[in-house]
Amino acid sequence: MADEKVPHDRRRVLIVDDDHEIVESVRFALEANGFDVLIARDGNQGLSMAEREDPDLVILDMMMPKRSGFLVLEKLRRSRPVPLHVIMITANEGSRHKAYAEMLGVDDYIRKPFAMDRLMESVKRLLN
Numbered sequence: 001m002a003d004e005k006v007p008h009d010r011r012r013v014l015i016v017d018d019d020h021e022i023v024e025s026v027r028f029a030l031e032a033n034g035f036d037v038l039i040a041r042d043g044n045q046g047l048s049m050a051e052r053e054d055p056d057l058v059i060l061d062m063m064m065p066k067r068s069g070f071l072v073l074e075k076l077r078r079s080r081p082v083p084l085h086v087i088m089i090t091a092n093e094g095s096r097h098k099a100y101a102e103m104l105g106v107d108d109y110i111r112k113p114f115a116m117d118r119l120m121e122s123v124k125r126l127l128n
Contacts, residue, residue, distance in 0.1 A: 010034060010035065010036045011034075011035050011036070011056040011057070011127045012035070012036045012037075012038060012053065012054075012055040012056050012057075013030050013035045013036070013037055013038070013055055013056065013057045013058075013059060013123065013127075014037075014038040014039075014040060014046065014049055014050055014053065014055040014057070014058045014059070015027060015030075015037060015038070015039050015040070015058075015059045016040045016042075016043065016045075016046030016049075016050075016058060016059065016060045016061060016064070016069070016072065017041075017059070017060075017061035017064065017089070018041050018042055018061065018064045018065055019061065022061075022089075022112070023039055023041075025116065026059060026116075026119065027039065029116050029119070029120055030120075030123065033120060033123075033124070035123070035127075038053055038055055042064050042065045042066040042067065043064045043065070043066050043067025043068055043069065043071060043072045044066045044067045045066075046058070046060065046064075046067075046072050047067065047072050047075055047076070050072075050076055050084065051079065055084070056084075056085065056127055057084070057085040057086070057087065057123060057126055057127055058076070058084055058085070058086045058087070059086075059087045059089060059119070059123075060072060060073060060086055060087065060088050060089070060106075061088075061089055061090065062088055062089070062090035062091075062092055062097065062101075063090065063091070063092065069088055069090070070097075070100065070101070070104070073086060073088070073101070073104045073105075073106065074104060077104055077105060083105060085107045085126045085127070086105070086106050086107055087106065087107060087108040087109075087110060087119070087122055087123065087126070088101050088106045088108070088109050088110070089110045089111075089112055089114065089119075090109070090110075090111060090112060091111070091112040092111075093111070107122075107126050108122045108126070110122065
């Protein structure tokens, strides 16, 4: 494709996670459901991609190298006039973390391991 100005009909989802297996399985499920997927492997990369690429939704891991999901979320909430949809995924069991994520305005909070159907249901609800 020589022309890079592709019509923006497809919703774009940014996955920010350092776990290769989770990234690949989520990417596969999203693409199978017709979404374009962007991938960042750590919090800093996720933040810069979110600012540069302006995705419709971010699937954000809580525990990552360089910058945690919380720090990414705090910065996204401060820097954007229109909040991005964010689904936080985490292996953390603590209810304090969930309460803090909700205070920061996450749209959904999903604990690992999760059923892919549960994640896709949330993605579709937020983007349709």
